[in-house]
Amino acid sequence: MKDFTYLAPTTLGEALDLLSTHRERAKVLAGGTDLMLLMQDGVFTPDYVIDIRRIPELNTLEFDPQRGLLVGAATTLRRIETSPVILQKYPQLASGAREIGSVQIRNLGSIGGNICTATPSGDILPSLLSLEATARIASARGERSVPLEAFFTGVRKTVLQPDELLVDLRIAAPPPRTSGSYIKLYTRPAMDLAIVGVAATVTLSAGDSTIQRARISLGAVAPTPIRVREAEEILVGRVLTDEILAEAGQAAARAARPISDVRASAEYRREQCDLMTRRAVRQAVERAKSAA
Ligand SMILES: Cc1cc2nc3c(=O)[nH]c(=O)nc-3n(C[C@H](O)[C@H](O)[C@H](O)COP(=O)(O)OP(=O)(O)OC[C@H]3O[C@@H](n4cnc5c(N)ncnc54)[C@H](O)[C@@H]3O)c2cc1C
Numbered sequence: 001m002k003d004f005t006y007l008a009p010t011t012l013g014e015a016l017d018l019l020s021t022h023r024e025r026a027k028v029l030a031g032g033t034d035l036m037l038l039m040q041d042g043v044f045t046p047d048y049v050i051d052i053r054r055i056p057e058l059n060t061l062e063f064d065p066q067r068g069l070l071v072g073a074a075t076t077l078r079r080i081e082t083s084p085v086i087l088q089k090y091p092q093l094a095s096g097a098r099e100i101g102s103v104q105i106r107n108l109g110s111i112g113g114n115i116c117t118a119t120p121s122g123d124i125l126p127s128l129l130s131l132e133a134t135a136r137i138a139s140a141r142g143e144r145s146v147p148l149e150a151f152f153t154g155v156r157k158t159v160l161q162p163d164e165l166l167v168d169l170r171i172a173a174p175p176p177r178t179s180g181s182y183i184k185l186y187t188r189p190a191m192d193l194a195i196v197g198v199a200a201t202v203t204l205s206a207g208d209s210t211i212q213r214a215r216i217s218l219g220a221v222a223p224t225p226i227r228v229r230e231a232e233e234i235l236v237g238r239v240l241t242d243e244i245l246a247e248a249g250q251a252a253a254r255a256a257r258p259i260s261d262v263r264a265s266a267e268y269r270r271e272q273c274d275l276m277t278r279r280a281v282r283q284a285v286e287r288a289k290s291a292a
Pocket residue numbers: 027028029030031032033034035036052073074077099100101102105108109110111112113114115116117121122123124160164165166167191192193194
């Protein structure tokens with residue numbers, strides 16, 4: 001690996017100044033579980049590595065019933081997976097984190113790293129899309145907020161400029177009778193990337209089990225994670241039946257733009273989008289029935 005200068009700012013302002021000075025010659029490091037491999041392979045050869053883990057703002061994990069959830073970009077996946085408030089109010093997010101690598105990887109790896117590395121199979125991404133998370137991005141020039149759905153522009157490509165840092169994610173507080181699910185299909189049960197990942201977030205009406213709101217997203221079947229609005233529209237205003245689940249599943253399969261690779265053929269991935277969407281929606285609806 002090429003030599004580099006290691007920098008460890010302790011404030012956000014300091015980190016943004018360093019990024020502004022070094023721009024393309026710098027790389028941000030959170031857990032390093034993606035970055036170090038890419039540096040070892042010579043994909044990235046930064047002169048400066050800026051470690052963001054000591055910046056308190058980037059390690060926030062706060063829930064407020066009005067403002068919802070705020071998660072700092074450097075928050076580890078393990079902290080997300082084990083957070084009581086996330087397990088209770090955002091189970092799809094806890095599952096997305098839990099599906100990544102091993103406990104050792106999750107103790108190092110961060111939510112921001114999974115987002116910024118922007119691989120189509122990133123396991124936390126479908127859940128965040130189905131929760132309509134908003135990313136706060138900062139640079140020495142100022143701040144902007146971007147809905148996570150608009151953050152990804154291609155395989156390993158995002159809207160981040162070289163001097164910008166992902167600071168945190170904001171997710172609205174779930175209304176009553178809202179819950180979610182994330183299901184990952186893989187070849188082997190540990191340390192494997194997703195063949196398909198499906199997240200569902202649903203809200204049921206107060207009196208019965210009519211679906212009032214639905215958000216469905218897919219991972220690993222397009223260059224970026226995607227929302228499936230056609231499936232969402234099929235579900236809204238309906239009580240779940242096998243027929244409606246099948247319609248939603250087929251809409252998800254139509255929305256997928258999978259490739260064939262060593263893990264699975266495009267045909268198999270498309271078929272699994274259908275079946276796994278049915279499973280994820282069913283699980284989300286069951287959970288929403290008992291959600292406060
Ligand atoms: C053995 C192994 C198994 C894995 N299994 C899975 C898996 O099952 N599912 C999965 O989705 N991933 C998996 N991964 C990939 C990886 O662990 C995750 O993507 C993890 O979330 C990356 O987080 P990190 O903090 O380590 O990121 P880093 O490696 O520190 O950073 C990743 C990229 O994001 C940039 N970056 C990080 N934080 C910020 C920020 N706040 N602002 C701007 N840029 C930033 C870095 O510059 C770098 O380009 C695996 C990796 C390994 C080594």
